[in-house]
Amino acid sequence: MDFFTNLSDKIGKKLEKGRPFHFLYSTYDAIDSFLLTPKEITTNGSHIRDAVDMKRIMITVMIALFPALLFGMWNVGHQHFLSIGEDATIWQSFGYGFLKWLPLVIVTYGSGLLVEAIFAQVRGHQIAEGFFVTGFLIPMIMPPDVPLWIVSVATIFAVLFGKEVFGGTGYNFLNPALLARAFVFFAYPSVISGDAVWISQSADVISGATPLSLVMNGSTSVLPSNWSLFIGTIPGSFGETSKIAILLGAILLIYTQVASWKIMISVIIGGLLTGTIFHATGACPILGWQHLLLGGFLFGAVFMATDPVTATHTQSGKYIYGFLIGAIAIVIRVLNKGYPEGMMLAILLMNIFAPLIDYCVIQLNIRHRKKRILRKKN
Amino acid sequence: MEQPGYISTIYGADLSEILKNNNVVSHFSRRHRRHDATLRAENIRYIAGNVLTGKQMTQFNATHFYDSQVTAIAEGGERKIIGWLLPGLRKWSFSHTYLSWLYPSQFTNKENNSNFLIYNTSLNGGRRTFMMTDVYDKVFPFSIIPLSLLKACLTQDIEQMEELGIYEVDDEDFALCEVVCPSKMECQQIIRDGLFLLYHNA
Amino acid sequence: MSKTFSNTYILLYITGLVIIIAVLLSAVSLGLKPQREANRQCEKARQILKAAGYGDVDKSEANALFAEVTRPEKSKTGREMYAIQCADGSQGHVVYVNGKGLWGAIWGYVVLNEDNTTIKGVAFSHKSETPGLGAKITEDDFSSSFIGKKLYDENGNFVSVKVIAKGKGNSIGLENRVDAISGATLTSRGVDEMMYNSLIEIMNNPNNQ
Amino acid sequence: MKKYLGPLSKDNPILVQILGVCSALAVTAQLKPAVVMALSVTIVCACANFIISLIRNTIPPRVRIIVQLLIVSALVIVVDQVLQAVVYDVSKMLSVFVGLIITNCIIMGRLEAFAMSHKPLPSLIDGLMNGLGYGLVLVIVAIFRELLGSGTLWNHPVIPQSFYEAGYLNNGLMILPPMALILVGSLIWIKNSKKSSVK
Numbered sequence: 001m002d003f004f005t006n007l008s009d010k011i012g013k014k015l016e017k018g019r020p021f022h023f024l025y026s027t028y029d030a031i032d033s034f035l036l037t038p039k040e041i042t043t044n045g046s047h048i049r050d051a052v053d054m055k056r057i058m059i060t061v062m063i064a065l066f067p068a069l070l071f072g073m074w075n076v077g078h079q080h081f082l083s084i085g086e087d088a089t090i091w092q093s094f095g096y097g098f099l100k101w102l103p104l105v106i107v108t109y110g111s112g113l114l115v116e117a118i119f120a121q122v123r124g125h126q127i128a129e130g131f132f133v134t135g136f137l138i139p140m141i142m143p144p145d146v147p148l149w150i151v152s153v154a155t156i157f158a159v160l161f162g163k164e165v166f167g168g169t170g171y172n173f174l175n176p177a178l179l180a181r182a183f184v185f186f187a188y189p190s191v192i193s194g195d196a197v198w199i200s201q202s203a204d205v206i207s208g209a210t211p212l213s214l215v216m217n218g219s220t221s222v223l224p225s226n227w228s229l230f231i232g233t234i235p236g237s238f239g240e241t242s243k244i245a246i247l248l249g250a251i252l253l254i255y256t257q258v259a260s261w262k263i264m265i266s267v268i269i270g271g272l273l274t275g276t277i278f279h280a281t282g283a284c285p286i287l288g289w290q291h292l293l294l295g296g297f298l299f300g301a302v303f304m305a306t307d308p309v310t311a312t313h314t315q316s317g318k319y320i321y322g323f324l325i326g327a328i329a330i331v332i333r334v335l336n337k338g339y340p341e342g343m344m345l346a347i348l349l350m351n352i353f354a355p356l357i358d359y360c361v362i363q364l365n366i367r368h369r370k371k372r373i374l375r376k377k378n
Numbered sequence: 379m380e381q382p383g384y385i386s387t388i389y390g391a392d393l394s395e396i397l398k399n400n401n402v403v404s405h406f407s408r409r410h411r412r413h414d415a416t417l418r419a420e421n422i423r424y425i426a427g428n429v430l431t432g433k434q435m436t437q438f439n440a441t442h443f444y445d446s447q448v449t450a451i452a453e454g455g456e457r458k459i460i461g462w463l464l465p466g467l468r469k470w471s472f473s474h475t476y477l478s479w480l481y482p483s484q485f486t487n488k489e490n491n492s493n494f495l496i497y498n499t500s501l502n503g504g505r506r507t508f509m510m511t512d513v514y515d516k517v518f519p520f521s522i523i524p525l526s527l528l529k530a531c532l533t534q535d536i537e538q539m540e541e542l543g544i545y546e547v548d549d550e551d552f553a554l555c556e557v558v559c560p561s562k563m564e565c566q567q568i569i570r571d572g573l574f575l576l577y578h579n580a
Numbered sequence: 581m582s583k584t585f586s587n588t589y590i591l592l593y594i595t596g597l598v599i600i601i602a603v604l605l606s607a608v609s610l611g612l613k614p615q616r617e618a619n620r621q622c623e624k625a626r627q628i629l630k631a632a633g634y635g636d637v638d639k640s641e642a643n644a645l646f647a648e649v650t651r652p653e654k655s656k657t658g659r660e661m662y663a664i665q666c667a668d669g670s671q672g673h674v675v676y677v678n679g680k681g682l683w684g685a686i687w688g689y690v691v692l693n694e695d696n697t698t699i700k701g702v703a704f705s706h707k708s709e710t711p712g713l714g715a716k717i718t719e720d721d722f723s724s725s726f727i728g729k730k731l732y733d734e735n736g737n738f739v740s741v742k743v744i745a746k747g748k749g750n751s752i753g754l755e756n757r758v759d760a761i762s763g764a765t766l767t768s769r770g771v772d773e774m775m776y777n778s779l780i781e782i783m784n785n786p787n788n789q
Numbered sequence: 790m791k792k793y794l795g796p797l798s799k800d801n802p803i804l805v806q807i808l809g810v811c812s813a814l815a816v817t818a819q820l821k822p823a824v825v826m827a828l829s830v831t832i833v834c835a836c837a838n839f840i841i842s843l844i845r846n847t848i849p850p851r852v853r854i855i856v857q858l859l860i861v862s863a864l865v866i867v868v869d870q871v872l873q874a875v876v877y878d879v880s881k882m883l884s885v886f887v888g889l890i891i892t893n894c895i896i897m898g899r900l901e902a903f904a905m906s907h908k909p910l911p912s913l914i915d916g917l918m919n920g921l922g923y924g925l926v927l928v929i930v931a932i933f934r935e936l937l938g939s940g941t942l943w944n945h946p947v948i949p950q951s952f953y954e955a956g957y958l959n960n961g962l963m964i965l966p967p968m969a970l971i972l973v974g975s976l977i978w979i980k981n982s983k984k985s986s987v988k
Binding site for chain 2: 056168260369
Binding site for chain 1: 958967978
């Protein structure tokens, strides 16, 4: 261990300011802090610091994503073999899905980190960890057969225009992973919408419609049972199908206090309420709670809406933010059938409104405090 | 310390005199052996005051007029390979992201009241931009939105600072925020700068 | 700019300016009117000719050919119609159809055979459908799938042509259905409704049978 | 002369003054309408500048905006009529945006800022240059959008068929207005970063 530490220090010295290879410092710093815990100690202020840092938060989110991912890998293979009518063991299915996922994730990390690294070099700041989760999320919300170059273009677009334009991780107001998906959705609609894309290399005779699109087309009779919707043995992207795996992740996120339970709960309440109202008025054939089992609603609620950078940061603002995401997602689903996946658009929309909600909450707090001061004076 | 306790002394007493009979190093290294066998005398930080707000002293510093407490904790900065991936059974964290919450007794040592053994001065991460996790609000007791106030101080928006209640707080109030901040912000310094700005513009 | 102007001057000045401009504009408009009309007519002619199987007719020849093969008609409800001689020599009718797609208006011309039972060709236009999805209704792949479709089912009831997704609505006979554009469900449904609503008008009118 | 070249880059009406963005977003999905629109704006801007400058001393200040609007709208209507007569396809694509040249801030801005206080000839050149500066951005954006969005340039296929067979797809987002906004934003970004590096 000392060997590594010393080696790293030596390299670090070579790249200090003024040395010819200083331009590589941010890359070095990224690798160094990736492999070894940082050597910085507190200088002023509190002498002890919490052990948690950004890297730890990011890895926690990734661990929370694992159940959904593992299930997704199996399911992609399972759906594939199901559609071509072959029997396959669990491991065959899983292996198939894994081989579908691997190139996606390599391409995502490759192109995303490249952009991040270039900008970190040019601007001379550190390469932030934020992209680790983004790059992990992007393959999970794409169809399994999406062409790799499209993933690459979408990732570059999302990192460039979702993040770097605004100054990098922490300054962005749109969720970059969702932006990548939205980019594909609008730029290459044929690879991400329609019935053909959600099963990997399916035979032609089988319609691979996701349950969500079945509902939106009014054919609720062929809907899979609620149980298989909950378990997740339905066509879809890697991450979104298994509700139970997502819930496992949600429990971890809430317990470790990485993601806000307030947002998750209020998204679900918003969705339930709106879904029930639409069902009661007859605008939508399925029950309110069934919306939660369809499409990416739950995945978005747990992993996307709670992104700490793009969500509201005031506590009461989180309830409003979450509720509106849930409500708008269902409204888009039910009323605009051109866009069945309303969750993505709802979250992106509310990302834009999050600062406004925060502003209102802060103004309320100011008013409240002013009143209290006046009361004291009297 | 080997023998924590109260000592009555004069203002300006030499720290080394006070510590003469206390073998801090051996105490630390015994307790710490499992983490850091190489703990040496220079790797102990003496703090005038408590760990949250106190000032760092050298071993031969004199105690100050206002100081009534001297704290000694181990310096951090040891480097572990891929530390952010390890379960972290002995890392103290306010959140539950490390598995140390499975083993809470390590944080309180009833034997001699020296609770700071597990803590050290590592920053435990790099400086980042504000990530709006809920931690500030959990450790901040006033009806003030700490993050907004910090941001107002950073942007030197005096009017906003006043409205958000800068007059009701002191930099020490933000010590806990600073401790738990995953972005490793120097909250106390930010507030101090904000107060300073007010003072100069008043 | 420090000069001051009297109210009378301002009034007269504006009036004069307006009159001059008005005269100028009407002159320009009148002068160019024939050409504008010709352009519009030409565009329509090319669309209809294409639907009737003449292919992409050159702009210079479109009008002449159109005049040669068509004869204007009007349905009882006032819908624009033409009698036309198709490229294969047979007689037929052209019906103007209009409706709404996902984002805006869609319209087109449907060429029917002589007894208005079979489609010989269609040409659709749209205002603002999604490129790559709904906008595909203008492409040949989609419009050629209408050729030869029947407007009546086996029992002789008017059903129009159903634009419906592959594998759905199996009760509808192959002769009465066209595959919807996948991913553009709403635009496809718009085409479906446009065909039904527009064609039913002339179907219920025995004068044009 | 340098003064007049400003609008092409340093003082570009879209990139620096952020004027006329609305129409820049709407008509740049293809190169042809963009060029036609650029020419129309250039002509309207130059002519309006010239005419207003000619009669600038007779215009009562209290109604000068009305007079300017009258002149501009008359010119725009003429342009619209000519377009409909000569290039019908393009005028169909430009649709409402030719009419909206009337409210294009570039033209009103130049009339107020330049033509009202300068002699006819300089005003003519100023209007021409501003129109061209506007057109330059339009053309750049349109080239990107048409090439990536439809795979064509001036309606001629540019991207070879073998690309499509290899799995290449046209970028549908390029055709939608938001992408034009992003492209204009990127141009502004590039421009500003150059400026700051010169400092």
